Amino acid sequence: QKEVEQDPGPLSVPEGAIVSLNCTYSNSAFQYFMWYRQYSRKGPELLMYTYSSGNKEDGRFTAQVDKSSKYISLFIRDSQPSDSATYLCAMGNTGFQKLVFGTGTRLLVSP
Amino acid sequence: DGGITQSPKYLFRKEGQNVTLSCEQNLNHDAMYWYRQDPGQGLRLIYYSQIVNDFQKGDIAEGYSVSREKKESFPLTVTSAQKNPTAFYLCASSIDADTQYFGPGTRLTVL
Numbered sequence A: 001q002k003e004v005e006q007d008p009g010p011l012s013v014p015e016g017a018i019v020s021l022n023c024t025y026s027n028s029a030f031q032y033f034m035w036y037r038q039y040s041r042k043g044p045e046l047l048m049y050t051y052s053s054g055n056k057e058d059g060r061f062t063a064q065v066d067k068s069s070k071y072i073s074l075f076i077r078d079s080q081p082s083d084s085a086t087y088l089c090a091m092g093n094t095g096f097q098k099l100v101f102g103t104g105t106r107l108l109v110s111p
Numbered sequence B: 001d002g003g004i005t006q007s008p009k010y011l012f013r014k015e016g017q018n019v020t021l022s023c024e025q026n027l028n029h030d031a032m033y034w035y036r037q038d039p040g041q042g043l044r045l046i047y048y049s050q051i052v053n054d055f056q057k058g059d060i061a062e063g064y065s066v067s068r069e070k071k072e073s074f075p076l077t078v079t080s081a082q083k084n085p086t087a088f089y090l091c092a093s094s095i096d097a098d099t100q101y102f103g104p105g106t107r108l109t110v111l
Helices: none
Strands: A011-014 A019-025 A034-039 A043-051 A054-058 A061-066 A071-076 A084-091 A103-110 B004-007 B009-012 B019-027 B031-038 B042-051 B054-057 B062-065 B076-078 B087-095 B106-110
Touching: A011 A019, A019 A084, A034 A061, A034 A103, A043 A054, A043 A061, A054 B054, A071 A084, B004 B087, B009 B019, B019 B031, B019 B087, B019 B106, B042 B062, B076 B087
Parallel strands: A011 A103, B009 B106
Antiparallel strands: A019 A071, A034 A043, A034 A084, A054 A061, A061 A071, A084 A103, B004 B019, B019 B076, B031 B042, B031 B087, B042 B054, B062 B076, B087 B106
């Protein structure tokens, strides 16, 4: 079993839809959680960072962490064609130098 | 403009050649990382460095070498011992143990 599981997609939605992207993980020691957005042939861009459990909102993006279920989510409201990209989750331990990444979910938002 | 730069953007290698990928950052970050990205496999850590003149092997270090002589620079050499080097290589840096920021990547192709 992989340490972090992420559905590769692609996930296709119409413009304006609410998008839900998810990752599950097995290591209960993970304390911080991130979402990155990666456009084709570009480096990943940090979108959201969350420490421990709870929600964090930034504009159209909301990150949720449920440590009891070992499940994290990224919600995108009013999705736009420019949101079409691959979304990577990443997580790690406090003081730990190595992040563990999901394989990424490809999102396609059609006009 | 602060950020991470990688060069070249595209690199072609012949069998038996060593090639060096450049990574420079002006963010004053202590830690730097090299990842390899292959389709369907996510990001895999090659090497990381927490401080100048010190670096550690990641999960797939065989066939690669690095140096960290300056805080802002962390070059990666792909040696002829790396049997399957064709991939997208990403450099990242961080000021603390968690949040990592990525460069634009170098796509290496073996001819």
